[in-house]
Amino acid sequence: MLLEVRDLRASINGVEILKGIDLTVRAGEAHAVMGPNGSGKSTLAYVLAGHPNYEVTGGRVTFDGRDLLAMSTEERARASVFLSFQHPIEIPGVRMDHFLRAGYNELRKAHGEAELDPLKFDRLLRTKVKVVEMNTNMTKRSVNEGFSGGEKKRNEILQMAVMEPKLAILDEVDSGLDVDALRTVSSGINSLRTPDNAIIVVTHYQRLLNYIVPDHVHVLADGRIAASGGKELALKVEAEGYDWLAEANAPSR
Amino acid sequence: MTSTSQATHHGTAYRAAHAARLAAAEHQPQWMLELREQAMARFEAVGFPTARRGNEPWKYTDASPIAEATFGTPPTAGPEPLTVALKPFALPCARVHEIVFIDGRYTPQMSSVPGDTEPLPAGTFERHASGLVVGRLAEAIHRELPQVRAHLSKHAGMDANAFTALNTAFIEDGAFVWIPDDAVVTEPIYLLFIGTGKGDAYVTHPRVLVVAGKHSKASVIVSHEHLGDGGYFSNAVTEAVLGPGAHLGLWRLQRESARAFHVATTQATLGRDSTLTSASAELGGKLARHDFNVTLAEQGASCRVNGVYVTDGTRHVDTHTFIDHAVPRTTSNEVFKGILSGDSRGVFVGNVLVRPDAQRSEAHQLNKNLLLSSGAHVDTQPRLEIFADDVQCTHGAAVGSLDDAALFYLKSRGIGEGLARVLLTHGFMREVIESITDEAVRQHLDTAVEATLPHD
Numbered sequence: 001m002l003l004e005v006r007d008l009r010a011s012i013n014g015v016e017i018l019k020g021i022d023l024t025v026r027a028g029e030a031h032a033v034m035g036p037n038g039s040g041k042s043t044l045a046y047v048l049a050g051h052p053n054y055e056v057t058g059g060r061v062t063f064d065g066r067d068l069l070a071m072s073t074e075e076r077a078r079a080s081v082f083l084s085f086q087h088p089i090e091i092p093g094v095r096m097d098h099f100l101r102a103g104y105n106e107l108r109k110a111h112g113e114a115e116l117d118p119l120k121f122d123r124l125l126r127t128k129v130k131v132v133e134m135n136t137n138m139t140k141r142s143v144n145e146g147f148s149g150g151e152k153k154r155n156e157i158l159q160m161a162v163m164e165p166k167l168a169i170l171d172e173v174d175s176g177l178d179v180d181a182l183r184t185v186s187s188g189i190n191s192l193r194t195p196d197n198a199i200i201v202v203t204h205y206q207r208l209l210n211y212i213v214p215d216h217v218h219v220l221a222d223g224r225i226a227a228s229g230g231k232e233l234a235l236k237v238e239a240e241g242y243d244w245l246a247e248a249n250a251p252s253r
Numbered sequence: 254m255t256s257t258s259q260a261t262h263h264g265t266a267y268r269a270a271h272a273a274r275l276a277a278a279e280h281q282p283q284w285m286l287e288l289r290e291q292a293m294a295r296f297e298a299v300g301f302p303t304a305r306r307g308n309e310p311w312k313y314t315d316a317s318p319i320a321e322a323t324f325g326t327p328p329t330a331g332p333e334p335l336t337v338a339l340k341p342f343a344l345p346c347a348r349v350h351e352i353v354f355i356d357g358r359y360t361p362q363m364s365s366v367p368g369d370t371e372p373l374p375a376g377t378f379e380r381h382a383s384g385l386v387v388g389r390l391a392e393a394i395h396r397e398l399p400q401v402r403a404h405l406s407k408h409a410g411m412d413a414n415a416f417t418a419l420n421t422a423f424i425e426d427g428a429f430v431w432i433p434d435d436a437v438v439t440e441p442i443y444l445l446f447i448g449t450g451k452g453d454a455y456v457t458h459p460r461v462l463v464v465a466g467k468h469s470k471a472s473v474i475v476s477h478e479h480l481g482d483g484g485y486f487s488n489a490v491t492e493a494v495l496g497p498g499a500h501l502g503l504w505r506l507q508r509e510s511a512r513a514f515h516v517a518t519t520q521a522t523l524g525r526d527s528t529l530t531s532a533s534a535e536l537g538g539k540l541a542r543h544d545f546n547v548t549l550a551e552q553g554a555s556c557r558v559n560g561v562y563v564t565d566g567t568r569h570v571d572t573h574t575f576i577d578h579a580v581p582r583t584t585s586n587e588v589f590k591g592i593l594s595g596d597s598r599g600v601f602v603g604n605v606l607v608r609p610d611a612q613r614s615e616a617h618q619l620n621k622n623l624l625l626s627s628g629a630h631v632d633t634q635p636r637l638e639i640f641a642d643d644v645q646c647t648h649g650a651a652v653g654s655l656d657d658a659a660l661f662y663l664k665s666r667g668i669g670e671g672l673a674r675v676l677l678t679h680g681f682m683r684e685v686i687e688s689i690t691d692e693a694v695r696q697h698l699d700t701a702v703e704a705t706l707p708h709d
């Protein structure tokens with residue numbers, strides 16, 4: 001079992017957003033988390049990555065046999081959890097390649113490996129940019145500064161390619177992408193998949209799931225998983241929207 | 254009023270030192286003697302700016318620790334100038350015109366020009382194929398070079414500035430740079446003032462005059478460095494004059510001892526279609542004040558005036574800029590960034606004056622401050638006086654702490670708190686470093702700033 005989430009509850013500013021989430025992810029799997037705006041998808045992603053603004057009020061999360069909730073954000077990253085941000089952050093003055101090398105070397109140190117010098121890292125980066133068909137020149141620019149929405153998303157997946165995480169949580173990686181970019185980014189993601197890792201794709205639309213075919217689909221509503229199923233559940237959402245959820249869940253409230 | 258009594262008391266001490274200096278000095282032209290006397294009288298009349306009330310330029314900075322102390326001559330003022338290891342201060346480039354001053358005193362054996370294997374002989378004055386002159390100001394005065402007579406003390410006004418008056422009264426060796434018309438100097442011109450910091454109560458008055466002829470091009474860096482951690486007082490003035498079409502890079506590094514007092518004025522006067530590109534790094538001093546004044550005196554003149562200041566402990570660092578758009582079609586761009594930690598204090602006051610005549614001018618100013626601790630404090634104030642109507646002016650001032658969202662983003666990539674803070678802090682002032690157009694100077698200031706930023 002790679003990830004086991006049990007009855008996870010979390011709140012922000014005293015407002016409970018996650019109201020008991022259960023989720024089990026095995027190595028090699030792809031999970032999709034869907035749900036209407038404001039249902040708590042990003043919150044779930046943030047809480048798993050250790051965002052300090054959220055307070056975990058109940059439940060537990062085991063990752064790779066370790067208590068994930070007891071770990072700091074950077075420890076989770078070093079333990080191989082990766083979050084692709086819905087809204088990647090712009091960091092003026094910090095060069096992409098410097099930032100990436102810093103993170104990459106932290107991971108290596110955590111695994112008792114020697115750090116890569118700038119030259120060697122540069123060589124590595126040249127192969128990684130191909131995963132998302134990005135120009136190497138972009139990696140000399142400040143992190144996400146002045147990047148278009150699509151470039152930011154490519155950049156997130158470039159970082160995933162460098163970090164090679166065991167678990168990647170991809171929050172709306174498809175938003176802001178045109179069809180061509182969507183194809184590039186999703187085939188990049190697919191190329192990074194192995195039997196030893198897993199991905200959770202958070203998305204609003206079924207469209208992405210044509211490219212990244214999920215083994216399991218979960219529909220989040222009001223902080224709970226309202227329905228789980230195979231990839232056909234995504235098609236139901238596509239056809240019927242989310243209205244049927246309210247009725248299905250009404251009795252439990 | 255306290256300021257008057259202090260001026261009188263300390264005026265007496267400085268007056269005695271002035272008389273002693275004059276008696277010992279080599280032959281000087283009459284105009285120089287008159288200038289010194291006039292400056293001394295001016296200093297005595299104005300006094301140190303210790304009065305705070307109604308004293309706008311010194312509203313945020315208390316000069317009384319300087320006014321109340323008595324500063325003598327440097328401990329290194331023996332017959333033979335001291336030599337020190339220059340390696341820590343070296344510019345990262347092979348060829349450089351380098352003039353070194355130890356405690357204000359010119360040290361020919363440590364100064365060099367590109368292509369020379371031998372140090373400059375004492376008292377000489379180097380002239381290059383391009384006609385460039387880099388040398389000792391005292392020598393230029395002695396030889397009564399017309400450029401010196403025409404410009405020395407003609408730009409940095411001393412009517413209202415006691416520190417400039419005091420510096421002028423005590424001009425000693427100093428540096429003189431003359432870039433003749435049409436000369437293009439590719440190597441940086443490095444004017445290095447090193448305080449030995451041996452002992453506390455001494456004062457030096459570093460003075461620089463840069464005259465850039467029409468259509469000339471050069472890059473000049475004025476550095477104030479230190480060796481020991483003494484509480485000396487360094488009172489510096491730099492004047493730069495740009496002829497028509499001249500391009501001058503004027504860079505400044507202030508890395509005095511953390512116990513030192515440093516007061517400096519840089520005054521640049523820009524002729525028609527000339528361009529000044531400058532950046533300053535204020536990294537040292539217990540109490541430091543820099544006034545950067547630019548006069549856009551003729552049409553088409555433009556300047557970029559950038560800077561960073563980094564403060565920690567209980568240090569106090571004050572930067573005042575004054576950009577005078579005197580005529581039409583003049584442009585100024587200003588970006589200053591402050592990084593403050595501990596219980597330190599920073600001040601940035603950006604004065605911009607667009608005179609009624611200065612139509613079709615552009616003035617942009619930005620000051621951003623990063624507070625890394627709850628004890629640090631900054632006063633930032635844009636002061637814009639715009640009397641022309643057909644102008645473009647923008648200004649902005651911001652004070653903030655490190656961006657939490659950015660910190661989380663870095664941590665989510667495995668980067669720990671300490672390194673994340675260093676990366677963000679460094680990134681914050683990157684823009685200023687990147688604006689330095691001289692590669693060697695950029696690297697040098699980058700390293701200096703980086704070494705000063707708080708690391709944990």
Ligand SMILES: Nc1ncnc2c1ncn2[C@@H]1O[C@H](COP(=O)(O)OP(=O)(O)O)[C@@H](O)[C@H]1O
Nearest residue numbers: 012013015017036037038039040041042043044
């Ligand atoms: N700082 C906050 N304070 C209070 N409520 C918040 C805050 N941030 C997000 N929320 C609420 O949390 C809920 C879930 O948000 P989010 O996880 O971003 O949803 P999704 O990603 O599914 O669109 C929303 O109702 C949102 O309004």
Ligand SMILES: [Mg+2]
Nearest residue numbers: 041042086172
């Ligand atoms: Mg979201």
